[in-house]
Amino acid sequence: MWSGNTGWAVVWDGPAGNLEQYPLHTGNHGRTWTIAGPWLAITGAAGANVNSLTVFSKKVVVAYAKGMNVLDVTWDAGRLWYSAWMPGNIVDVTLAKAPPPRAGFPVAMQATVRSLGHPVATLRYFSASSGREWRLSRSP
Numbered sequence: 001m002w003s004g005n006t007g008w009a010v011v012w013d014g015p016a017g018n019l020e021q022y023p024l025h026t027g028n029h030g031r032t033w034t035i036a037g038p039w040l041a042i043t044g045a046a047g048a049n050v051n052s053l054t055v056f057s058k059k060v061v062v063a064y065a066k067g068m069n070v071l072d073v074t075w076d077a078g079r080l081w082y083s084a085w086m087p088g089n090i091v092d093v094t095l096a097k098a099p100p101p102r103a104g105f106p107v108a109m110q111a112t113v114r115s116l117g118h119p120v121a122t123l124r125y126f127s128a129s130s131g132r133e134w135r136l137s138r139s140p
Contacts (some may be wrong), residue, residue, distance in 0.1 A: 005029040006058040006077075010040065010050050021050050023063060025078050027093055036078025054093045056107045060130055062093045069113075073131030075106060088113035088123060096126050105130040110137070 001008045005047070025036035038051045040063050050072075054062045064071035066083045068131040069086045071093060097108040107130045124137040 001053045001055040001061075003055050003058050007033075008036075008053055008055050009033070009060050010053065010063065011035075023061070023074075023078055023081075027058075037074060037081045040069040040072055040081075052092070056130075058106045060113060061107065062092060062131060064090050066090060066092070068098075069116075071111065071131070075130040076138075080119065082129075084131060086111055086113045086125060086134070086136055088115045091122065096128075099126060099128045101130065103132075105132070107131075 005028060009024045010021050010064045013020055013022055020039040020118050023036045023041055024033045026033045032075055049065060050066050059077040060075045062071055062073050067089045069089060070083055071081050071086065072081050074081045076130060091112040091114060093109055093111045096108040099108055101108040105128065107127045108126065109131060111125045111134065113121055113123045113125060125134045126137055127134045
């Protein structure tokens, strides 16, 4: 995934049978890549492997597994990552139209989640703090 010359990817690394996923980051359009954070998932762990990245800017990225309920967010180009648990299965994470980002946070985002109690129901959670705090949307 790209934002200008900045790219993000997820790579597998580790000994056979214990593969780990790490986020990768490049600032020079792919000439060199660096590991940009801790492992995001381990094969065979309770969580699924990361299969989706949403890049909001050169520094703000969300990594998650569609159909699972945890997402990882960085807003400092991978120096720190924050995990958020969603009460349902994540469908996608996108830019939010509202609310606007809170002061000090660059992006407002929304997560679309399928309810665990009612698998047909779709819920929307919003974060005005670049993924650090989430709240259920009260609008339809």
